[in-house]
Amino acid sequence: MEELRVRRIREGTVIDHIPPGKALKVLSILGISGSEGTVVAVLMNVESRKLGKKDIVKLEGRFLTRDEVDEIALVAPTATINIIRDYEVAEKFSLTLPKVLEGIVRCPNPRCVSNVPGEPVVSRLELVDPERGLYRCHYCGRLVEVSEMEELLLQ
Amino acid sequence: MSGRDLVDLEDLDEGEIREILRMASGHDPPRATRTLDGKILGLAFFEPSTRTKASFTSAMLRLGGSVVDMGEPSTTSLAKGEGFSDTLRILSGYCDALVIRHKLDGAARYASELLDIPVVNAGDGSRAHPTQALLDLYTIGKIKGRLEGLSVGVLGDLKYGRAANSFILAISRFSPKVLYLISPPLLRPRREVLEALRRRTDFRIVENPRDVIGELDILYVTRIQRERFPDPEEYERVKNSYVVDLELLKEAREDLRILHPLPRVGEIRNEVDGTPFAAYFEQARNGVPVRMAVLEWVLGHGGA
Numbered sequence: 001m002e003e004l005r006v007r008r009i010r011e012g013t014v015i016d017h018i019p020p021g022k023a024l025k026v027l028s029i030l031g032i033s034g035s036e037g038t039v040v041a042v043l044m045n046v047e048s049r050k051l052g053k054k055d056i057v058k059l060e061g062r063f064l065t066r067d068e069v070d071e072i073a074l075v076a077p078t079a080t081i082n083i084i085r086d087y088e089v090a091e092k093f094s095l096t097l098p099k100v101l102e103g104i105v106r107c108p109n110p111r112c113v114s115n116v117p118g119e120p121v122v123s124r125l126e127l128v129d130p131e132r133g134l135y136r137c138h139y140c141g142r143l144v145e146v147s148e149m150e151e152l153l154l155q
Numbered sequence: 156m157s158g159r160d161l162v163d164l165e166d167l168d169e170g171e172i173r174e175i176l177r178m179a180s181g182h183d184p185p186r187a188t189r190t191l192d193g194k195i196l197g198l199a200f201f202e203p204s205t206r207t208k209a210s211f212t213s214a215m216l217r218l219g220g221s222v223v224d225m226g227e228p229s230t231t232s233l234a235k236g237e238g239f240s241d242t243l244r245i246l247s248g249y250c251d252a253l254v255i256r257h258k259l260d261g262a263a264r265y266a267s268e269l270l271d272i273p274v275v276n277a278g279d280g281s282r283a284h285p286t287q288a289l290l291d292l293y294t295i296g297k298i299k300g301r302l303e304g305l306s307v308g309v310l311g312d313l314k315y316g317r318a319a320n321s322f323i324l325a326i327s328r329f330s331p332k333v334l335y336l337i338s339p340p341l342l343r344p345r346r347e348v349l350e351a352l353r354r355r356t357d358f359r360i361v362e363n364p365r366d367v368i369g370e371l372d373i374l375y376v377t378r379i380q381r382e383r384f385p386d387p388e389e390y391e392r393v394k395n396s397y398v399v400d401l402e403l404l405k406e407a408r409e410d411l412r413i414l415h416p417l418p419r420v421g422e423i424r425n426e427v428d429g430t431p432f433a434a435y436f437e438q439a440r441n442g443v444p445v446r447m448a449v450l451e452w453v454l455g456h457g458g459a
């Protein structure tokens with residue numbers, strides 16, 4: 001049987017337990033396009049005990065910080081972050097939903113002022129219920145669930 | 156620099172709401188004062204409303220200030236392709252406080268963040284209309300002697316109607332005995348309003364006003380618009396169930412009082428006007444004292 005062609009990384013970040021098929025979304029949220037020149041390994045639909053199937057992203061030479069990663073929770077709430085130094089897990093953390101999403105997710109209400117094209121207004125959703133993953137639009141009050149957000153992500 | 160915004164009643168605590176109501180009673184009936192002498196109020200009604208505009212104008216003139224009416228900026232500046240934020244910034248150079256009305260949800264919040272001068276929301280989108288809600292509360296305090304512990308019914312378009320939404324959120328903060336939300340299923344309040352209510356008060360969703368009319372201290376009536384119904388036949392079928400007439404009021408308690416933000420289009424029959432139930436003309440008269448209080452409050456003349 002052919003061996004999986006992704007080695008362990010020496011230094012960098014492994015994002016594990018991403019729901020299957022969401023790896024590219026995770027990269028897009030992190031703003032990683034591949035043009036950075038560093039090694040990026042993407043594994044999709046790998047067998048997982050916890051999730052059945054999962055995606056994994058490995059970033060060689062890049063250390064993500066907590067502040068950078070929380071937005072990943074919007075598309076991959078189950079993801080875990082492993083910071084690797086010298087092939088060992090040096091630090092490990094799970095994701096918490098960001099308190100405020102500014103300019104990241106559009107308000108689903110078409111009559112909301114934050115959706116006026118050409119206006120210099122930045123969308124702003126505030127976390128009101130972390131248990132239920134519920135956000136509220138700062139401008140119109142509309143409630144938005146994390147599960148709705150994938151379609152509302154701004155570029 | 157003193158001054159604050161009135162964008163949404165949800166931003167104020169109960170103490171601040173009571174303070175404005177107390178200031179309003181000091182202006183009832185409205186008499187000329189000079190507290191805002193030399194101040195200029197700008198009126199930016201992106202969506203027309205002759206009465207609300209007249210009410211703010213009257214209030215400002217009573218306080219010794221002046222008014223600059225920006226016309227309908229949506230038909231002037233926007234026609235030239237100018238953005239909303241540019242228009243607002245330019246208008247704000249002409250006045251000490253700006254009253255804004257707009258069809259979009261959150262327009263007044265956005266304006267308040269852009270501008271350094273106080274912004275008063277005269278209705279934006281389908282939720283916030285804080286000066287209307289204040290005058291509704293003021294009217295209830297005046298005719299009932301209290302805001303708390305009342306059985307209140309709100310009837311009509313509870314989904315899109317901004318007066319109804321503002322009123323529901325406002326009265327829910329004063330511990331109603333029970334709050335009945337009376338509407339066709341299609342026009343029930345939106346989720347964010349129900350979520351807010353759930354944390355505050357005992358409320359019940361009702362389809363037919365006949366089921367609860369006998370319990371009410373206050374019935375707040377709003378219009379149900381034909382355009383809200385995808386199926387015109389559905390509208391025709393339900394509209395008569397939400398008309399307030401003497402027949403419906405047979406079951407009402409003697410001290411029931413009916414409010415309506417006006418204008419009405421047949422949802423309260425004229426035959427009700429001469430009865431003690433009708434409080435909506437009194438309510439309309441309270442617009443000026445309440446807006447006088449609001450203008451003093453935002454421009455930093457509030458409190459004793």
Ligand SMILES: [Zn+2]
Binds near residue numbers: 107108114137138141
């Ligand atoms: Zn919104």
